[in-house]
Amino acid sequence: MSSKPEQLFLFEHCQRWRGRRASYRPAGEPFDPNRYEARPIEFSEAKAYVTKTHYSGSMPAARKQIGLFEKASPFLSEKLVGAIVLSVPIQEQAIPAWLDGLDPRLGIEIGRLVLDDEVPGNGESWFLGRTFRLMRKLLPEVRGVLSYADPVERRSATGEIIKPGHQGVVYRAFNGRYAGRASARTLILSRDGRTVSERALSKIRLEEQGAAYAIRQLENLGAPARRLGESGQSYVKRALEEGQFRRLRHPGNLAFTWRT
CATH class of the missing domain: 3.40.630.30 (Gcn5-related N-acetyltransferase (GNAT))
Incomplete structure (x- = not known):
């Protein structure tokens, strides 16, 4: 900060x-x-x-x-x-x-x-x-x-302004x-311009309480469904790769x- x-x-x-x-x-x-x-x-x-x-x-x-x-x-x-x-x-x-x-x-x-x-x-x-x-x-x-x-404004994958700065x-x-x-950070954005919660991703990776809800949130943002027996860490990696998420550098x- x-x-x-x-x-x-x-x-x-x-x-x-x-x-x-x-x-x-x-x-x-x-x-x-x-x-x-x-x-x-x-x-x-x-x-x-x-x-x-x-x-x-x-x-x-x-x-x-x-x-x-x-x-x-x-x-x-x-x-x-x-x-x-x-x-x-x-x-x-x-x-x-x-x-x-x-x-x-x-x-x-x-x-x-x-x-x-x-x-x-x-x-x-x-x-x-x-x-x-x-x-x-x-x-x-x-x-x-x-x-x-x-x-920082948010845009959808098609360029529509969802939220101005x-x-x-x-x-x-x-x-x-x-x-x-x-502090500056890198955001992960869905196709419609919404931000993926890093805390939610952490819950999934570590399989903490609330991970099931976090997975549903991620799926609502465009992520694929979790596979049977797939670890939380593996699922997050695959979801971010297959879900057409984007990264945006944010100055804070x-x-x-x-x-x-």
């Missing part, structure tokens, strides 16, 4: 999602908070929404999930139009590394921030504010928050401290932090 400062670029649009494809709303668009409510939701509801909406199609390990509901009118039922997942960082050392040595148990990560394309611009700042307020009640032990912005504009607008860039995500 690096804390070297660098220039970040601001954009005039707010990113939204629908069916795992990105879309945009004007940043100056008025947002009426009276039409929306933020409140905790169950893991299953958050997972169903996030996997259907976000480009990754995946849900991180979560501690709490906050939903954004639209109250369109007294005559219409409310609708879930956004979710923030307060998650456990994949790497335990991420919290102390980015938050000045803070105990990992006292930190949390914004693992997903997803809004429907019907939510007006600037809705994410209001939603983040409500989420932080709820977090202080639901997780009073938390003293620091970490989130990453991924600056992010510069953390929303986090900067919400007074997030830009802490630097995470941009890290933002808050003290609570």
Whole structure:
């Protein structure tokens, strides 16, 4: 991980999602908070929404999930139009590394921030504010928050842009401290541009708990089925060779932090 400062670029649009494809709303668009409510939701509801909406199609390990509901009118039922997942960082050392040595148990990560394309611009700042307020009640032990912005776009094998790069504009607008860039790495991408989880591959190779679920995930990304009696290590090697996966060199995500 690096804390070297660098220039970040601001954009005039707010990113939204629908069916795992990105879309945009004007940043100056008025947002009426009276039409929306933020409140905790169950893991299953958050997972169903996030996997259907976000480009990754995946849900991180979560501690709490906050939903954004639209109250369109007294005559219409409310609708879930956004979710923030307060998650456990994949790497335990991420919290102390980015938050000045803070105990990992006292930190949390914004693992997903997803809004429907019907939510007006600037809705994410209001939603983040409500989420932080709820977090202080639901997780009073938390003293620091970490989130990453991924600056690298994702394309499908046919060249379609699935996800543009992010510069953390929303986090900067919400007074997030830009802490630097995470370590560079190589991503493994499926044909549709989604990233293969290295943790999932490790579970399969080592035949750890959760390996069966990880195999199903890999198959959903285009990998062949595992052969009877095939070792986890052999299967991962063959799956990556036969599944038409691609490799992409990534310079590292941009890290933002808050003290609570």
